[in-house]
Amino acid sequence: MQVIAEIFSQGEEIVSGQTVDTNAAWLSQKLVQMGFVVKRHSAVGDNLTDLKKLLQDVSLRADFCICTGGLGPTIDDLTAQAVAEAFTLPLQLDTVALEQISRYFSCRKRDMVDINRKQAFFPQGSQRIDNEWGTAPGFSLQYNQCWFVFVPGVPYEMKNMFTATIARQLSQRFVLQPEQLITLRSVGIGESDLQQKLNTLILPEGVQLSFRAAIDDVQTKLIFPRDAEQPLVRATVNQVAESIGDYIFAIEGLDDSQGGLVEVISQLMRQQQLTLSVQETASQGLIAAKCIAQPWLISSVFNLSLQQQTEKLAIADYLNAAVSIAENRQQQDGTQLVLVQLYEGNTEQFQQKDQSIKLFTVLLTPSGVIHKQRSIAGSNTRKQNQAAIYALDLLRRYLQNKTR
Amino acid sequence: MQVIAEIFSQGEEIVSGQTVDTNAAWLSQKLVQMGFVVKRHSAVGDNLTDLKKLLQDVSLRADFCICTGGLGPTIDDLTAQAVAEAFTLPLQLDTVALEQISRYFSCRKRDMVDINRKQAFFPQGSQRIDNEWGTAPGFSLQYNQCWFVFVPGVPYEMKNMFTATIARQLSQRFVLQPEQLITLRSVGIGESDLQQKLNTLILPEGVQLSFRAAIDDVQTKLIFPRDAEQPLVRATVNQVAESIGDYIFAIEGLDDSQGGLVEVISQLMRQQQLTLSVQETASQGLIAAKCIAQPWLISSVFNLSLQQQTEKLAIADYLNAAVSIAENRQQQDGTQLVLVQLYEGNTEQFQQKDQSIKLFTVLLTPSGVIHKQRSIAGSNTRKQNQAAIYALDLLRRYLQNKTR
Numbered sequence: 001m002q003v004i005a006e007i008f009s010q011g012e013e014i015v016s017g018q019t020v021d022t023n024a025a026w027l028s029q030k031l032v033q034m035g036f037v038v039k040r041h042s043a044v045g046d047n048l049t050d051l052k053k054l055l056q057d058v059s060l061r062a063d064f065c066i067c068t069g070g071l072g073p074t075i076d077d078l079t080a081q082a083v084a085e086a087f088t089l090p091l092q093l094d095t096v097a098l099e100q101i102s103r104y105f106s107c108r109k110r111d112m113v114d115i116n117r118k119q120a121f122f123p124q125g126s127q128r129i130d131n132e133w134g135t136a137p138g139f140s141l142q143y144n145q146c147w148f149v150f151v152p153g154v155p156y157e158m159k160n161m162f163t164a165t166i167a168r169q170l171s172q173r174f175v176l177q178p179e180q181l182i183t184l185r186s187v188g189i190g191e192s193d194l195q196q197k198l199n200t201l202i203l204p205e206g207v208q209l210s211f212r213a214a215i216d217d218v219q220t221k222l223i224f225p226r227d228a229e230q231p232l233v234r235a236t237v238n239q240v241a242e243s244i245g246d247y248i249f250a251i252e253g254l255d256d257s258q259g260g261l262v263e264v265i266s267q268l269m270r271q272q273q274l275t276l277s278v279q280e281t282a283s284q285g286l287i288a289a290k291c292i293a294q295p296w297l298i299s300s301v302f303n304l305s306l307q308q309q310t311e312k313l314a315i316a317d318y319l320n321a322a323v324s325i326a327e328n329r330q331q332q333d334g335t336q337l338v339l340v341q342l343y344e345g346n347t348e349q350f351q352q353k354d355q356s357i358k359l360f361t362v363l364l365t366p367s368g369v370i371h372k373q374r375s376i377a378g379s380n381t382r383k384q385n386q387a388a389i390y391a392l393d394l395l396r397r398y399l400q401n402k403t404r
Numbered sequence: 405m406q407v408i409a410e411i412f413s414q415g416e417e418i419v420s421g422q423t424v425d426t427n428a429a430w431l432s433q434k435l436v437q438m439g440f441v442v443k444r445h446s447a448v449g450d451n452l453t454d455l456k457k458l459l460q461d462v463s464l465r466a467d468f469c470i471c472t473g474g475l476g477p478t479i480d481d482l483t484a485q486a487v488a489e490a491f492t493l494p495l496q497l498d499t500v501a502l503e504q505i506s507r508y509f510s511c512r513k514r515d516m517v518d519i520n521r522k523q524a525f526f527p528q529g530s531q532r533i534d535n536e537w538g539t540a541p542g543f544s545l546q547y548n549q550c551w552f553v554f555v556p557g558v559p560y561e562m563k564n565m566f567t568a569t570i571a572r573q574l575s576q577r578f579v580l581q582p583e584q585l586i587t588l589r590s591v592g593i594g595e596s597d598l599q600q601k602l603n604t605l606i607l608p609e610g611v612q613l614s615f616r617a618a619i620d621d622v623q624t625k626l627i628f629p630r631d632a633e634q635p636l637v638r639a640t641v642n643q644v645a646e647s648i649g650d651y652i653f654a655i656e657g658l659d660d661s662q663g664g665l666v667e668v669i670s671q672l673m674r675q676q677q678l679t680l681s682v683q684e685t686a687s688q689g690l691i692a693a694k695c696i697a698q699p700w701l702i703s704s705v706f707n708l709s710l711q712q713q714t715e716k717l718a719i720a721d722y723l724n725a726a727v728s729i730a731e732n733r734q735q736q737d738g739t740q741l742v743l744v745q746l747y748e749g750n751t752e753q754f755q756q757k758d759q760s761i762k763l764f765t766v767l768l769t770p771s772g773v774i775h776k777q778r779s780i781a782g783s784n785t786r787k788q789n790q791a792a793i794y795a796l797d798l799l800r801r802y803l804q805n806k807t808r
Contacts, residue, residue, distance in 0.1 A: 009445075012614055013616050014429075014445065015432060015442045015443065015444065015445060016432055016433070016436045016442060017428070017429040017430065017431065017432025017433035017434075017435075017436060017442070018429075018433070018616065019429065019616070020424060020425075020426050020428075020429040021424075021425065021428070021429070021445070022424050024421070024425070024447075025418075025421040025422075025423065025424040025425070026421065027421065028419060028420055028421025029420070029421035029422070030421075031421075032420050032421060038419045038420060038421070038449075039419065039448065039449065039451070039454060040419065040446065040447065040448050040454065041413075041418065041419060041425070041445070041446065041447040042444065042445065042446050042447075043428075043444065043445040043446075044443065044444050045442075045443065046614070047443070050443060050444065054444075072595060072596075072615075073595065073596045073599065074595060074596070074599045074614075074615055075599075076614045076615070107758070107760065107781060108760060108779060108781055109760075109779055113596050113597065113599075113600045114600075115596055115599060115600065116596055132757070132758065133757065133782070133783075135596075154617065156782075156783070156786065210422060212422060221422075280689075280692075283693075284692050284693055284695070284696050284697070284701075284704075285684075285689030285690060285691065285692030285693035285704055285706075286689060286693040287689065288684075288688050288689030288706050289687075289688055289689035289690040289693045289788065291688070292688050292784050292785055292788050293688070293751065293754055293755055293784045293788075295708070295751070297688075297706075297708065298707070298708050298709070299705070299706060299707045299708065299709075300688075300689055300705075300706045301703070301704075301705050301706075302689075302692050302701075302703060302704045302705075303702070303703045304699070304701060304702050304703065305702070305703075347697065347699070350697055351697055380696055380697045381696055384693065384696050384697075
């Protein structure tokens with residue numbers, strides 16, 4: 001039996017287009033993975049009449065609805081009031097919620113202001129959903145055929161609350177038969193090239209193939225029917241992985257979750273007890289920033305003067321220049337690994353989205369130098385991100401090849 | 405009189421979360437700027453019953469609805485059929501549309517396949533909307549109180565069709581008077597404190613006040629009625645700005661757009677011909693990364709060893725340590741300004757979202773040292789971002805105070 005879910009986003013910033021509603025897509029993915037059929041997304045602004053009407057409509061057609069936003073302390077945060085009025089359930093003070101809110105402020109050495117009290121009032125009969133990541137707790141309640149969950153719209157809080165509490169409650173409350181989702185995460189290859197590589201592959205019946213370009217990687221997704229047997233799943237995944245090749249840095253959904261590029265690198269750096277120094281140019285701090293709080297990252301330096309010097313290099317000299325910078329850094333920092341990235345192209349080429357720059361990435365290792373060359377284009381922030389990702393991917397390839 | 409608009413996105417990839425619906429936000433922004441009140445976004449999948457029901461509902465409550473997606477050639481593209489069935493209007497061949505579609509293919513030296521013929525059938529009484537950017541034309545029609553426009557979901561085609569044709573049709577068809585939006589952008593103060601500061605303020609009638617927490621700043625938004633006079637708008641904005649104080653770094657919508665924190669800083673750094681070096685700890689590269697391609701950022705350094713040394717400092721010594729690091733960096737780099745940020749707290753406190761760390765931010769300037777102390781909490785990436793923002797904000801305050 002299908003279990004129907006809807007997603008409901010509340011906020012003027014959504015309907016007026018100030019904010020792209022990424023929450024809805026994130027939640028849909030999670031719900032589909034769990035086995036829900038997501039039938040509709042709706043977004044309305046801070047308007048009590050619209051909110052109430054939508055809540056009533058949803059209560060009659062969905063089995064589950066998750067609502068984001070409108071739980072803040074200010075006058076335009078109307079969700080709890082709308083629920084109370086739509087379902088004729090008076091708002092009541094939840095003393096535990098109040099206690100949690102005031103603790104949130106005292107931990108941050110700030111005074112709780114009066115308007116935050118409002119966030120501790122829930123419609124009668126609601127269950128509180130703790131929020132350790134922000135001020136506003138969420139709440140859940142059943143009305144008509146639908147179980148409603150209300151969470152803040154701040155993505156960081158919403159995602160944490162979903163993972164920590166709501167996902168478990170959903171699997172207890174509903175009989176769900178999830179499809180099996182396997183995600184192959186890759187760097188350095190685009191969606192259309194991925195599709196080209198898999199064109200001739202014949203997938204077993206009922207297996208769905210799709211692609212998704214995220215900011216830091218491209219994901220190839222395989223959805224297997226609920227009852228697909230494990231040997232078939234593994235054989236198919238292996239076949240797809242082989243066709244794609246070593247662009248893949250992680251396969252999720254088969255065994256343990258492997259996570260993003262930095263998580264994969266971090267695990268290997270720790271296992272192999274290695275340390276790293278970085279010299280950044282086009283990435284300008286972003287390699288270091290992506291490796292936040294990793295004990296193996298010893299230093300990262302960005303110098304505008306280095307970038308200006310390298311602009312004068314002949315194209316044949318970039319590689320040698322990068323290697324000699326790496327050797328200097330190794331002497332200074334005593335790290336086993338040094339990652340140096342230079343780029344050919346001037347400031348204007350870097351800034352113009354239609355112009356490309358050429359990256360020279362060098363990794364100095366105990367067993368010699370490995371390097372890679374690559375052109376990138378797009379806005380300056382896109383170039384910056386791609387530069388950081390390609391540098392980290394060179395490191396990932398070195399670490400994974402050592403263990404293969 | 406309010407002219408009510410809705411946005412309706414069609415596609416399994418939207419409701420299943422494979423694609424983030426950026427079209428809806430883009431269209432909303434355009435419509436709000438034109439003077440529409442956008443009341444609702446809805447997304448449904450490739451399901452004829454759901455589509456028909458939604459079309460009927462919208463036709464009774466909106467003055468205008470723009471629908472994206474579902475105009476492709478394949479069997480899961482159901483929009484035209486749903487419109488035909490929902491409004492009992494038979495599908496009819498538009499020969500000009502067919503001609504356009506076949507020309508699209510012949511221009512690209514490709515054969516038009518039979519299934520593309522489907523894209524030339526529109527519900528009786530529709531007006532075709534030419535699409536020079538892809539295969540599928542769009543169409544428009546009036547039903548009940550609502551004027552519907554149907555366009556493809558491909559962002560590039562949709563945006564071009566909106567700009568080339570639809571925007572003009574809208575201004576001819578509706579009497580629109582855009583509201584005036586002013587945004588006051590601030591750093592270092594939360595939504596509830598902002599509201600508290602503005603609680604006693606009496607706004608002129610018809611002025612709407614709202615708040616929005618973005619990643620890097622908090623925005624106070626004032627919407628003035630279409631016919632509000634400029635002196636009143638300015639006086640009100642000044643009053644609000646004064647109540648909030650120097651947390652505000654930019655006011656948008658009054659004169660020229662001022663942009664984000666880094667854009668504001670950048671303008672002042674260039675005007676005052678200043679240069680900057682940075683020493684990062686908690687921000688770990690993110691201060692530099694946020695200042696991508698700014699010619700006044702001379703260097704940025706992150707060292708794990710510095711972080712480890714400062715962990716051993718007594719609380720009273722942080723400020724002096726930061727100043728002496730700043731002086732060293734100034735000698736090395738010759739920059740007029742040096743930003744150094746240290747933090748009290750060990751790695752575990754940094755990693756734990758419930759634990760706070762204390763930031764000591766120092767800015768060395770030609771006229772002496774300014775500094776600020778501040779506690780931050782949250783996940784490590786949140787701490788990292790807050791640290792970078794607070795460091796940049798200290799710089800912004802120095803630069804703006806100089807010019808006041």
